[in-house]
Amino acid sequence: MRARIVLSSAAVAPEGQADPAALEAHIFARYLVGRVPPPDLVERYHDASRAIWSAPAPPGEEALVAFVRRHPWAVGPLDAITSVLHPGGQLRSKILTMAAVLEASPAFADDFLPRSVSRAALAWQLVVGGAAASAQALLGLVLLPIARRARA
Amino acid sequence: MTDVIVVGSGPGGLHAASRLVDAGVRVTLLDFGNRDDHYAPLIPRRPFSELRRSDPAQHRYLLGDRFEGIPFGPVRVGAQLTPPRMHILADAPERQPVDAPAFAASMSLARGGLGAGWSAGVFPFSDDELDGMGFRVADLQAHYDAVAERIGVAGNHDDLERFLPPSPSMMPALELDSNAEVVWQRYQRTRAALNARGFFLGQTRLAVCTRSHRGRGPYGYLDLDYWADPDRAVYRPQWTLDELLPATNFAYLDRRLVRRFTEGDGRVTVEAEHADSGATERHEARALVIAAGTFATARIVLRSLDRYDTAVPFVCNEYAYVPTLNLGMLGHPARDRRASLAQLTAMVQLEQPRRRVIQAQLFSYRSLLTFKLMKELPLPGRQALRILRVLMPNFAILGIHHEDRPAPGKTCVLRRGRDGAPDRLEISYRPTAEEQAVQRADERMLLRFFRSLGCIPLKAIRPGHGSSIHYAGTFPITPDDAPLTCDRDGRLRGTRAVYLADGSVFPWLPPKGLTFNIMANADRVGLQLARTLR
Numbered sequence: 001m002r003a004r005i006v007l008s009s010a011a012v013a014p015e016g017q018a019d020p021a022a023l024e025a026h027i028f029a030r031y032l033v034g035r036v037p038p039p040d041l042v043e044r045y046h047d048a049s050r051a052i053w054s055a056p057a058p059p060g061e062e063a064l065v066a067f068v069r070r071h072p073w074a075v076g077p078l079d080a081i082t083s084v085l086h087p088g089g090q091l092r093s094k095i096l097t098m099a100a101v102l103e104a105s106p107a108f109a110d111d112f113l114p115r116s117v118s119r120a121a122l123a124w125q126l127v128v129g130g131a132a133a134s135a136q137a138l139l140g141l142v143l144l145p146i147a148r149r150a151r152a
Numbered sequence: 153m154t155d156v157i158v159v160g161s162g163p164g165g166l167h168a169a170s171r172l173v174d175a176g177v178r179v180t181l182l183d184f185g186n187r188d189d190h191y192a193p194l195i196p197r198r199p200f201s202e203l204r205r206s207d208p209a210q211h212r213y214l215l216g217d218r219f220e221g222i223p224f225g226p227v228r229v230g231a232q233l234t235p236p237r238m239h240i241l242a243d244a245p246e247r248q249p250v251d252a253p254a255f256a257a258s259m260s261l262a263r264g265g266l267g268a269g270w271s272a273g274v275f276p277f278s279d280d281e282l283d284g285m286g287f288r289v290a291d292l293q294a295h296y297d298a299v300a301e302r303i304g305v306a307g308n309h310d311d312l313e314r315f316l317p318p319s320p321s322m323m324p325a326l327e328l329d330s331n332a333e334v335v336w337q338r339y340q341r342t343r344a345a346l347n348a349r350g351f352f353l354g355q356t357r358l359a360v361c362t363r364s365h366r367g368r369g370p371y372g373y374l375d376l377d378y379w380a381d382p383d384r385a386v387y388r389p390q391w392t393l394d395e396l397l398p399a400t401n402f403a404y405l406d407r408r409l410v411r412r413f414t415e416g417d418g419r420v421t422v423e424a425e426h427a428d429s430g431a432t433e434r435h436e437a438r439a440l441v442i443a444a445g446t447f448a449t450a451r452i453v454l455r456s457l458d459r460y461d462t463a464v465p466f467v468c469n470e471y472a473y474v475p476t477l478n479l480g481m482l483g484h485p486a487r488d489r490r491a492s493l494a495q496l497t498a499m500v501q502l503e504q505p506r507r508r509v510i511q512a513q514l515f516s517y518r519s520l521l522t523f524k525l526m527k528e529l530p531l532p533g534r535q536a537l538r539i540l541r542v543l544m545p546n547f548a549i550l551g552i553h554h555e556d557r558p559a560p561g562k563t564c565v566l567r568r569g570r571d572g573a574p575d576r577l578e579i580s581y582r583p584t585a586e587e588q589a590v591q592r593a594d595e596r597m598l599l600r601f602f603r604s605l606g607c608i609p610l611k612a613i614r615p616g617h618g619s620s621i622h623y624a625g626t627f628p629i630t631p632d633d634a635p636l637t638c639d640r641d642g643r644l645r646g647t648r649a650v651y652l653a654d655g656s657v658f659p660w661l662p663p664k665g666l667t668f669n670i671m672a673n674a675d676r677v678g679l680q681l682a683r684t685l686r
Binding site for chain 1: 201204205206207208210211214215218219221222224482483484485486518521522526529531532533534535536537538539541542543544545546
């Protein structure tokens, strides 16, 4: 159930986004918190990308990010499988960078601040989250070789 | 010519200087003196959670203007060094290069030294732990008390008193946060049984002013400890520097990097490089106190005595931290009014095969950013975020320091720089398999006790050798008259009036924080030197 929501929430790339970094910012924000980032946060992600990845990434890594830019619905599955197989990879690092940019802004802070919930809600969150992560990782396992071979 | 030159504004240098200045001795302090004037003014004095919801400029100090607060790669030393604190380690790798392939050597050229990022734990050593130094707690007690008064110490009269004697000026302890409160209540219910097995728990004694003291505090419970010092309630050595600056017998010269000393004609000459002009300066005094930090002091001493290529010992507490799930917190709301400093300290008293303690501190994870934890989970970002948000209030993090003693695999050697390049300090740290086995066994024992308190360990994270940032033992105080050691007064043997007052003089490290002991010993060295000069 959760996996379907993720896929549909990130399924549409913003129209007219020629700038790869801006496109990534939109895809990652919608994937992480289900909302569109305002222009200043897109710009901040752009600046962070320039500061952190000044050198080109290895071709396979760049191909993975490019695949997600072309197919935003693939971000969840590919993030799930790379978080297990290649946690230091560029796709995951870029998603975490967008997470950092969102977290350090008043509009999105509440999406990241700790939340106290009942034991039942916590158990539900763990079960649903675990199931969604597993389902996405399985789909990602199928997608990963295709995405790595795709054009960068 | 002044009376005493002190090198370094860390915990050792400033407490030696403070005692000397109080005794009327003329003191010049040479320091590099980096400080943060960039981020500190940006941080509003508001509770962390409120600031997160309201400050549009928060990204500047949370992430850094160069995004230096977004780290990638494995867990690093100093993960708690947020952008406003990164100046603490700035410039040192370039100006004091080390070759340490398997060891993270953190050095500081900041005002306050590594003490500017101190976690503020106050752990005076016991007689067992001063073993080998030729003096006992009774000789240090007056200095522990003097330093406690100077810096402000908060604590409780609880089960830790059998390990950490109270100081007369101790202030009331900080309020516990919700997480620690649950563990503490559970401990109270099973206390007798745990004590019988050698396990004791109490509130961490901290260098924090819980009431107004020397123009500092009281602590505001803003949960900004990793980011700012708005009330100066948590002790930093630079607060002592601020107190010394108005004194007419004290001079502070920053932007100086001390290279070497020479002795002759009843005086010590110190050669320093001006950081901005590159000019070499010479300063003269009747005596010299070096407290530049263990590795920087080793560099100065070995260069001055022309002991290049000579291996000296050093020790470093091995460190591990273990996130645990605090079952007692499940379903309980967490209060925002809190401190990020250590909440509780656990001590396990062992008698066999020799008398010693194991020690851990309990923290909560609240005011560091969530994305840093997301990085550590093998889960997709979206699920990691949702799970962490609800789990974070239930995380209790145990920080475990292990004792360390000198061994043949733990040495540092100064190598002469070629063709104008700076000298390089080679650091080798290879603990034995036996030492590591004891550490793992100690961790297992501690975790068993914490399981019984409802804290379920999730994963032991070992950031690697050097990660405790507790370094010592290069020129130990020993009763034996051996070269490259110090006598009881902290005087470096083979010199007439060169004294060491930082971690260098402690021959081994108990599993406790060293900083408070450095301050007390520096106070002692300063007092003895003042008497000698008189």
